[in-house]
Amino acid sequence: MSQDKAATTTPKTTGHNWDGIEEYTNPLPTWWIWGFYITFIFTVVYWLLYPAWPIGDKFTKGIPGLHTITYTAKTADGKEVEKTTHWNMRAKFMHEMNEHQADQKQWFDKVAATSFEDVSADAELMQFVNSAGKTLFSDNCAPCHQAGGQGKIGMAPNLTDDHWQFGGTYDEIHETIAEGRNGVMPPFQDTLEDDQITQLAHYVLSLSGEPHNPALAATGKTLFTGAGICFTCHGPDAKGNTAMGSANLTDKIWLWADIVGTTGQEAKVAEVKRIIAGGVNRGVMPTWEGRLKPEQIKLLTVYVHDTLGGGR
Amino acid sequence: MEATSSANSIKKSPLLNRQIPIVTRSVKGKFRTFKTAVMVIAYSVYFLLPWLPWERNSAASQAILFDLESRRFFIFNLIVYPQDIFWLAMLLFIAAALLFFTTGLIGRAWCGYFCFQTLWTDLFIMIERLIQGERPARLRLLKQPWNAEKIFKMGASHGLMVLISFWTGVTFACYFTYAPDFVPRLFTGAAAEAGYITVIVLTITTYVAAGLSREHICTLACPYARFQGVMYETDTLAVAYDVNRGEGAAGRKVPAKGLRTREERQAAGHGDCIDCGFCVQVCPTGIDIREGLQYQCISCGLCIDACNNIMDSVGFPRGLIRYDSEQNIASPAPHKPRLEWKRPKVLGYASALVVATAILFYNIGTRNDTEANVQQVRQPLFVMLSDGSVRNRYQVNIANKTEHEQRYELRVQGIPAAALDIGNIPEIRVRAGKSLSINAKVDLASDVARNTKEFSFVIIPTIADAEPVVVKTHFNSH
Known part of the structure; x- marks a missing residue:
């Protein structure tokens, strides 16, 4: 093998000689040269089929009608228009999207037609x-x-x-x-005293088994069904009303007051008080x-x- | 002038000196017979197998069908799914171990007798002999100018090669589609694009590899050919020329007057090789085996046949070229060639082969036709319900690997049965070869949830004697 290598790497010269400087010749393999010529043929075929040469702000589009793509596009006013253009990536993308949308449509149609x-x-x-x-x-x-x-x-x-x-x-x-949907709870800071809001908060916490003061909660209960008018929305049993979107206060789930995330009776009471006092006006779907x-x-x-x- | 001569000298350099086509002489003998037998069997299997019908319910009725579209690979009664990719890994490992094992033991047996490059080249050389005649006639034909005879003979033999290459390509494509449907469509222009591409690519590669490149594939392109040399040991049986016997003290010699019998030759110091050159003429890679073990040698054994025939005709004992180990050839008193299998390397490969094959067959034999996996929904990992209980959600994926629609029952193990809820789905039915994802919710009361870290889904196929699949999964809570 080492002999083979020496034989191939012995430099040959072109025979040109300038002041003792010789030019080596290392001709490329024939198959390689032909591969190179084939790329020339390839480019010419490519120009005929695909967008290729830039000319100012335009470009050559290949031979018209030789290689086209048809796709359906939506205009700004929602009308569907069928377009046929020279081959380009954008049209190809649109064409493929049309196909995928047609595939997907069968499934949406099935959903639409089924209960x-x-x-x-x-x-x-x-x-x-x-x-x-x-x-x-x-x-x-x-x-x-x-x-x-x-x-x-x-x-x-x-x-x-x-x-x-x-x-x-x-x-x-x-x-x-x-x-x-629009879920709104009015603020009570102007209609109720602060200690009344505290009592209500203890009552609300008691409904879902959170830590509370039973005495304050008992007063809160009378407020809930009385002067506090909470029951008009949340119902006398505080289970809420899905027709108007008033929350069920007896379950473990809290949306506006972060009860699960706070620890200690005081912090939880403060959270509920914040909602009763300030109300909710962000419940918008x-x-x-x-x-x-x-x-x-x-x-x-x-x-x-x-x-x-x-x-x- | 200078440039031309230098170009010529480059062409003559050993690495590129492949312009002279190798024209092989045909030979008769036991290796030739073995090679022909392998060829007949291999071609029968390859060309006929896709046409073997097999009753199927959910796919075309073909015994071997690699159905890429439904991602199922039918091999007689076995259906392989992409999930079984492990089998492919095992199969490749077995193939590798088998190659190492045989090469260590008897040299490049794969190259010489079984490789498709060897088989197709062999067939194409047979075609050349059939149309153009034996070696001298073919050499004459190569040298003569392009007249009608040469054009006809060359055209006919290469035309036939292209035709066989084409049918090789068609047959290959037939493994991936229903053959009786594909072949007529292919000729009427109605087959799928991928079918045409496959056929064209296979036709070109087969013709170029076996019709034009031939031994260059083995000597220049094939990695296996090169690394098999590393696996040879001094005990490995290889096609070898008994240099001591052949050369004697004074070298090989063409029989001449006074040098015809063995006794005369030995007295003159000449070996048994009569330098007829037949071993070189029959070699498909064009080497001279008398120069020793070479990387080009595919160990096809044809030179053994050629030499044995000559030895018979001159009345010398057979086996001047034979399967023997390097060690034995070199020893002054060679014993009969024998398989030296009691070597750690051979035994090691053999045991790896046995173990891997056993694992593969065990795995195939014990595969469950139901495959299930469970993915827990991680966003959110768990959710508290209004009564304080905890819900985890899962995607239970059930794959039906049988050929019939199957019904399954989904249960839970380790938690109360009522905890599982799969919504409105009345019954889990999975079509043949398909899989289905089920949204499953598991609700546990808060105290149970706190003590539950794991439980299992049980997927029970509702057919008789089918094994249920148990998949363990996690349960998360606060």
């Missing part, structure tokens, strides 16, 4: 709901409800638990998404009708009800 209950009972259709719902949810709902639908205390309700301020049936969830297609809203309804899984 909520039947969609959720169809395990194969639910796979589509899981994946399409995840994308729709991430794009539209996640900014408030968070990526996993877990919500955020003080901002947006958790959609994975079983508490539904405005009702957890398919129809109620659908209405919430399509038409939006925007309306999605018009922004999302009906079948998308329907799919999201099933996604929230079954995939996120808090539906009741």
Whole structure:
């Protein structure tokens, strides 16, 4: 082998000689040279088929009609127009998106034509709901409800638990998404004394088994159903009313007051007092009708009800 | 002038001196017969196997079908799924161990008798002999100018090679699609694009590799050919020329007057090699085995056949070129060539081979037709419900590896049965070869939740004697 190597690397010269300086010759292999020529042929074919040469602010588009792409695009006013152009990456992308949209449409059509209950009972259709719902949810709902639908205390309700301020049936969830919701609680700092608010706070905490002062809570109870007029919205049993979105105060779930995240009776009382005194005016769910297609809203309804899984 | 001569000298340099085509002489003998037998069997299997029908419910009725679209690989009654990629790893390991084992024992047996490069080259050389004649006729044909005879003979032999390459490509594609449907579509222009690309690529590569490049693939391109040399030991049986016997003290010699019998030759100091050159002429890689073990040698044994025939005709004993170990050839008193298998390397590879094969077969034999895995939803990891209980959510993925639709029951183990909720899904049905993800919720009362760190999902196929699959998973709470 070493002999072979020596033989191939012995330099040959072109025979040119300038002042004793010789020029080596190392011709390229024939197959390599031919490969090089073939690239020339390739480029010419390429110019005929694809956009290639820039000319000012324009460019050559290949031979017209030789290599085209047809795709459907939406104009600004929502009309669908079919376009045929010379081959380019953008048109190719549009063409492929058309194909994918057609594939996806069958599934959306199926969701649109099926009742909520039947969609959720169809395990194969639910796979589509899981994946399409995840994308729709991430794009539209996640900014408030968070990526996993877990919500955020003080901002947006958790959609994975079983508490539904405005009702957890398919129809109620659908209405919430399509038409939006507005949950408001008036502030009581001007109508109630501070110690009355404290008593109410103890009562509210007692309803969900949180630490409280029983004596203060007992006074709070009379206020709740009396002068405090809390019962008009939250109901005499404090279980809330999904028709108006008043919270159920007897369960363990808190949206506006961070009770789970605070420790100690005093801090918890302060949290509840903050809500009673200041009220809630941020419980706004925007309306999605018009922004999302009906079948998308329907799919999201099933996604929230079954995939996120808090539906009741 | 200067430039041309230097170009010529480069062409003559040993590494690039491959312009002279190797025109091999045909030979008869036991190695040739073995090679032909291997060839007949291998080609029968390769070309006919895709046409073997096999009853299937969920795919085309073909015994061997690598269905890329449904991501299932049908091998008779075995259906391999992408999840079984471990089997492929085991198979590759077994193939490697088998190669090391045989190479250590009897040299490059793979190269000489079984490699597809060898098989197709062999076939194409046979075609050349059939159309153009034996070696001298082919050499004459190569030298003569391009007249009608040469054009016809060259065209016919290469045309036939292209045709065989084409059918090789078609057959390859048939393993990936239903053959009786694909082949007519291929010729009517109705087959899928991938089918045409496969056929064209395989046709070109087969023709170029076996019709034009031939031994260059083995000597220049093939990595296995090169690293097998490393596995040779002094005890390895290899195709070898008995240099002591062949050369004697005064070297090989063409039989001449007074040098015809063995006794005369030995008296004159000449060995048994009569320098007929047949061993070189039959060699598909064009080497002279008398120069010793070379990396180009694919150990096909044809030179052994050639030499034995000559030895028979001159009345000398056979085995001047034979399968023997380097050690034995070099010894002053060589014993009969024998398989030296009692070596740690050979035994080591053999045991690795046996163990790996056993594991693979055990694994295939005990595979469950139901595969399930559970993924816990991590966002949120757990959620508190209004009564203070804790909910965890899971995606339970069930794959049905049978050929029929299956029904499954999903249960939990280690926690109360009522804790599991799969929504409105009345029954879990998974189609043949498909998988399904089920949204499962598990609710545990807060005190139970606190003491539960793990539990299991049990997936029970509702057919008789099917093993349930138990998947352990975590439960999280505050």
